[in-house]
Amino acid sequence: MKKYDNNDSSVVVIIGSGAGGGTLANELCQKGIGVVVLEAGKRQSTSTFINDEWASFEQLAWRDRRTSSGSWRIATDFPNLPAWVCKTVGGSTTHWSGCSLRMREHEFNALSVYGEIDGASLRNWPLSLGELEDFYDRAEDKLGVTRTHGIPGLPGNNNFKVFYNGAKRVGYRDCHTGHIAINSKPRDGRPACQQIGFCSQGCKTGAKWSTLITEIPAAEATGRLDLRSECHVSRIEHDKSGKVTGVVYFDSNGNEQQQLARIVCVAGNAIETPRLLLMSESSQFPDGLANTSGEVGRNYQRHTTGTVYATFDDPVHMYRGATVAGIISAESDHRPERGFAAGYQLETVSVGLPSIASFLEPGGWGRKVTTPIDDYANMAALWIIGEDLPQSENRITLNRSEEDQWGMPVPNVHYDDHANDVAMRNHGFRQGSAIYDAVGAKRIIQSPPFPSSHNMGTCRMSEEPWFGVVNKWGQTHDIPNLFVSDGSQFTTSAAVNPTLTIVALAIRQADWIALRMGRRDI
């Protein structure tokens, strides 16, 4: 494996190896650029992944201390686990279920289309769908998204059959097994899905795309990637001219190290990325790096979500097969006559027995929790995922009263539901329930959100430097050789799962960085 000297200031340093960081690393390496990836987590593989929800969670999830506040239920239900993200090589793409959708034109123009909404800090993206289309195309090819590039859809499982029939009976015309980055037939060195049902536990066959399985090995094969796992970056350093010069990190032995860099790209997911910028405060930048706008950490978005579970007289066995196995997009358009702006998707989801009692009614007990579980084998479930509105005060801050294992302030995640989010979630609950009612549900349970698996917006893109942290290339407005390369860049959250867009932006950013490096602009 390639090893760069810690004083080699010609490399691009990428923090995080997930959807954003892992993709960017591979794209840069393919172009001949030397890359050091610093990843806080350990490296696993298809052989070490575990088909056990809790053990896998301990193996892959980010469990460093965090705090939360605000009116969202998460602050009560999971106060120290506001987000469900990973700390491992491959980041949250080891956990993700592969649902891969493009944002639509209106979602890039949220402010213009939805108009000013009280309490929301809506902006338009400084980017159009047209500008991103080619990159979406490349991303879908890279991920092997079903129903694109001639790749067949996946066969639907039992959970999908219930969902599909319910959808048809309530009048949703379009319902299918979705656009999923899971191989329906062998492709790109990855086998076809065996319907194992542990997609969120890493996928032991490798049928599911992740940066661990695809991007990182490809980057390593170029001989230009120095991937350092169990290396936790604590600070980004800069010189007097205001350019970043490298990073400080704790290595796997807990020793503090420094790595110099020509360019630093932060892709730690939307909580760690702003946290790191804030922690990198200095006398020159007392509010943190790239934060002259004061926007670092603000506009935290996590999608409006909720789960509808239904039990039936007959078996479903929802745990068999792919976790997200089908989609209805009919509610995803902006139709204000429903009483809210923007829209949402309905997607099947399966929850295993080990974790269902924790999620059905978080903190709950007694027969209202156990009666549905008695019917576990006869249960189907779907997930609502809608666009939530950015709000300036929904933000990541440093909680200086608590320290993590490295003595650094933990991030606090503050989120208040906007009235729009609440109206949308209730609409989703009604529609989701109607779907199951239509196929004879015995009992329907509407459950509040899980810890956030989609995290966005905390270093948002903006045309004008005072409205956001990065420009349309993910380059920070303040510091030309500092980039944000993950979902933190999102100006608005859009009613689509975020990863395909994160990957498309990373591909595009790599092209731009390579071009600028070639011209010696950065």
Added chain:
Amino acid sequence: MSTRRSFISKGSTIAGVLSLSSTAIIALAPARAWALDLESLTTLQGHTLLVLSRHIFPHDTLDSAVYALVVKDLDTLASDPKVATLLIEGIRRLNEVAGGHWLDISPERQLQIVESIAGGEFFEKVRSTAVISLYNNELAFAHFGYGGSSFERGGYLNRGFDDLTWLPSPPDEASPRRSNR
């Protein structure tokens, strides 16, 4: 439910016999009798926690052997003296409110007392342990009909991922036939 008493703190056990209604579990068990050795808790405390877990997550036909797994995990946690004190104090309080042995009063009265302590630290310790221990084991998997680890059995591609027959099958354009056989 047995309420055998023991006041020996070390080397205590709780034990039981699988009820004949748990056919799925009996198929897994090497023998019908089960026993659980406790390190930190007494038999009486173990039984109290077992019955308490049953009130918190009541499944009428779920065998006590599965609830005993909650007690096992609480017993392990009780090797930390802070947790031990929390549990012992909590049990003491249950008995105090019951005006004797909480285990000996009617299930309806027991539940009323549980409701009165819900949300407290002791209750939360038992609930948050039970919510995982009770459902994350092979006995519970068998009882509730969950498949557990499936990779070593080749997943569900040929084991029923789409075997639901009580609704019509979606058309090919919505759900293509599997293409890799």
